[in-house]
Amino acid sequence: MTQTVFDLQGYLRERQARVEAALDLFVPLQYPEPLYEAMRYSLLGGGKRLRPILCLATCEMSGGSVELAMPTACAIEMVHTMSLIHDDLPAMDNDEYRRGRLTNHKQFSEARAILAGDALLAYAFQLIAERTIGVAAERVVDVMGRLGRAASATGLVGGQVVDLDSEGQKISLPTLEYIHAHKTGALLEVSVVSGAVLAGATPETVQRLTRYSRCIGLAFQIVDDILDITATREELGKTAGKDVRAQKATYPSLLGREQSQQKAELLITEAIEELSLFGKRALPLIALAQFITCRRN
Amino acid sequence: MTQTVFDLQGYLRERQARVEAALDLFVPLQYPEPLYEAMRYSLLGGGKRLRPILCLATCEMSGGSVELAMPTACAIEMVHTMSLIHDDLPAMDNDEYRRGRLTNHKQFSEARAILAGDALLAYAFQLIAERTIGVAAERVVDVMGRLGRAASATGLVGGQVVDLDSEGQKISLPTLEYIHAHKTGALLEVSVVSGAVLAGATPETVQRLTRYSRCIGLAFQIVDDILDITATREELGKTAGKDVRAQKATYPSLLGREQSQQKAELLITEAIEELSLFGKRALPLIALAQFITCRRN
Numbered sequence: 001m002t003q004t005v006f007d008l009q010g011y012l013r014e015r016q017a018r019v020e021a022a023l024d025l026f027v028p029l030q031y032p033e034p035l036y037e038a039m040r041y042s043l044l045g046g047g048k049r050l051r052p053i054l055c056l057a058t059c060e061m062s063g064g065s066v067e068l069a070m071p072t073a074c075a076i077e078m079v080h081t082m083s084l085i086h087d088d089l090p091a092m093d094n095d096e097y098r099r100g101r102l103t104n105h106k107q108f109s110e111a112r113a114i115l116a117g118d119a120l121l122a123y124a125f126q127l128i129a130e131r132t133i134g135v136a137a138e139r140v141v142d143v144m145g146r147l148g149r150a151a152s153a154t155g156l157v158g159g160q161v162v163d164l165d166s167e168g169q170k171i172s173l174p175t176l177e178y179i180h181a182h183k184t185g186a187l188l189e190v191s192v193v194s195g196a197v198l199a200g201a202t203p204e205t206v207q208r209l210t211r212y213s214r215c216i217g218l219a220f221q222i223v224d225d226i227l228d229i230t231a232t233r234e235e236l237g238k239t240a241g242k243d244v245r246a247q248k249a250t251y252p253s254l255l256g257r258e259q260s261q262q263k264a265e266l267l268i269t270e271a272i273e274e275l276s277l278f279g280k281r282a283l284p285l286i287a288l289a290q291f292i293t294c295r296r297n
Numbered sequence: 298m299t300q301t302v303f304d305l306q307g308y309l310r311e312r313q314a315r316v317e318a319a320l321d322l323f324v325p326l327q328y329p330e331p332l333y334e335a336m337r338y339s340l341l342g343g344g345k346r347l348r349p350i351l352c353l354a355t356c357e358m359s360g361g362s363v364e365l366a367m368p369t370a371c372a373i374e375m376v377h378t379m380s381l382i383h384d385d386l387p388a389m390d391n392d393e394y395r396r397g398r399l400t401n402h403k404q405f406s407e408a409r410a411i412l413a414g415d416a417l418l419a420y421a422f423q424l425i426a427e428r429t430i431g432v433a434a435e436r437v438v439d440v441m442g443r444l445g446r447a448a449s450a451t452g453l454v455g456g457q458v459v460d461l462d463s464e465g466q467k468i469s470l471p472t473l474e475y476i477h478a479h480k481t482g483a484l485l486e487v488s489v490v491s492g493a494v495l496a497g498a499t500p501e502t503v504q505r506l507t508r509y510s511r512c513i514g515l516a517f518q519i520v521d522d523i524l525d526i527t528a529t530r531e532e533l534g535k536t537a538g539k540d541v542r543a544q545k546a547t548y549p550s551l552l553g554r555e556q557s558q559q560k561a562e563l564l565i566t567e568a569i570e571e572l573s574l575f576g577k578r579a580l581p582l583i584a585l586a587q588f589i590t591c592r593r594n
Contacts, residue, residue, distance in 0.1 A: 031455075032450075032455055032458050032459050032462070034458060034462060035450050035454065035455060035458040036450060039450065079419075082415070083415075086411055086412075086415060089408075089411065091406070091407035091408045091411060092408050092411070109388070110388035111386075111388045111389050111461055112458070114383055114386065114388060114389070114411065115383075115454050115457060115458055117415070118379070118380075118383060118414070118415075118418065118448075118449075118454050119449045119450040119454040119455075120449075121415065121418050121419060122376075122418060122444075122445050122448035122449035122452075122454070123445060123449040123450065124445075125422045125441055125442075125444070125445040126441075126442055126444075126445025126446050126448075126449055126451075127445070128441075129438050129439070129441040129442030129445060130442040130445075130446075136434070137433070137434035137435040137437070137438045138434040140434070140438050141426050141434045141437050141438060141441075142426070144422055144423075144425075144426040144438075144441055145422075145423055145426030145427040147419075147422070147423075148419050148420060148421075148422040148423025148424070148426060148427075149423050149427075151415075151419035151423075152415075152416045152417075152419035152420040152423055153329075153332050153333060153336065153416040153420065154423075155419075157332065157412050157415050157416040157419065158328075158329055158332060158416070160412060161329050161331060161332040161409070161412055162329050164408055165329070165331060
């Protein structure tokens with residue numbers, strides 16, 4: 001290996017460990033234990049922690065500390081986990097495996113899985129409100145408004161509804177882009193932007209980071225679609241090939257695999273261009289963007 | 298009828314109309330329509346609007362305006378509606394009727410009902426963050442922390458889990474009180490307290506209102522239990538007698554019906570005593586407390 005400017009693997013390991021320690025601390029096992037057990041099962045059951053790591057990275061790049069953004073970073077991971085638990089339910093995607101383990105409702109019960117998701121969603125907001133220290137209240141309110149928008153009908157739930165309603169149907173590229181921008185893009189955007197908002201970034205920085213996040217969000221989804229047809233269940237840690245079986249519209253099915261891969265790479269180049277002003281401070285965000293197109297799960 | 302000091306029926310009618318107009322405005326029918334339709338079906342499908350009305354009343358009693366508390370009042374009604382939609386699901390209470398109409402998942406689908414609930418929960422926080430005007434950001438953060446606490450594992454979800462796990466079992470009075478304090482009490486408490494917090498009430502007022510809300514919350518639940526055995530489905534607008542069939546522990550089953558009624562009345566007296574300092578400004582809250590013990594649904 002040649003020497004690299006930025007050790008992404010080491011960075012990710014260190015950040016994952018800090019995020020997981022914080023999640024463990026924020027959601028202790030307590031009464032009623034069956035509920036907390038289900039919340040912790042999915043929240044602490046692995047995952048790349050990409051969203052909280054992005055949030056911490058933009059906070060630092062904008063002059064803030066990791067501590068300042070940690071409650072928000074963990075809150076975003078909780079919203080993400082809630083959406084996975086609920087999407088896996090029999091009434092939705094009906095999935096049995098996630099991250100190489102049984103899904104929440106298979107491990108516990110449907111009722112427990114629904115309630116664990118609800119509790120994580122509500123707790124996300126409580127956590128930001130109660131645990132954010134050293135940030136002006138106006139910024140905390142701003143971040144909570146953005147997280148609510150990303151998690152509700154204007155964000156991931158809206159995307160999930162259109163996605164479910166599109167199964168087995170021929171859908172257009174604009175509809176596919178709506179689904180991705182909402183189902184996965186909205187939460188990635190708030191991950192990236194909220195760290196900067198908490199640190200008091202200028203409106204221009206927030207705009208640049210918004211564009212960065214939209215590019216990496218779409219690239220992330222395109223790569224997800226490609227992995228669904230090329231990776232195995234062992235690599236993904238979840239059921240593979242289910243988009244094809246569900247006749248879901250995907251980038252590879254609409255544009256072909258080659259062109260999809262090219263589009264993902266172009267988006268990453270665009271994302272990185274938005275960071276040119278920030279010099280070396282942008283190294284983690286550049287490396288994270290590149291990581292998205294070469295990931296295997 | 299003799300002339301009353303306070304026209305509660307007129308007051309409730311006027312407040313219900315204002316709350317419903319605000320809810321209708323805050324959740325317009327828009328893309329993706331199937332999701333908003335499901336959200337609006339349960340949110341605008343009747344209900345006493347007791348929680349938002351309490352929130353507006355304590356805000357006014359503490360010197361604030363109705364406008365100032367309206368986003369929070371509506372947010373609390375959204376959290377309440379979410380909990381009803383999810384509690385009615387087949388995996389939970391499996392109810393077919395609510396407020397005299399089909400439950401959300403019977404009218405639409407299970408997936409739609411789960412997602413409509415999720416969207417309402419996330420939107421509740423977005424609404425407070427984005428639409429509260431003329432209130433210091435510190436107070437808005439305070440209210441959002443309290444609402445998160447009331448909606449999560451430390452509040453209604455915790456209560457629902459213990460309630461589900463207790464079905465068909467002989468449970469103690471402390472466990473029954475835990476269930477009620479969390480499943481219904483927590484949200485009533487935040488309804489009452491948040492209006493005062495938004496208006497900048499003193500810590501003493503917040504404490505008095507906390508005690509007031511705990512008394513009326515418990516009284517409300519006792520009356521609910523009594524109505525479940527004495528009222529018909531037509532009166533309740535939902536399935537009657539299901540506590541008995543589910544062998545749920547209730548106040549009438551633990552204390553007897555007579556003593557339960559007496560306990561409810563005693564709690565209302567205690568609640569009203571907390572308001573003695575506020576003179577005539579407390580009239581709506583006194584009338585609302587009394588309303589709880591004489592309601593028929």
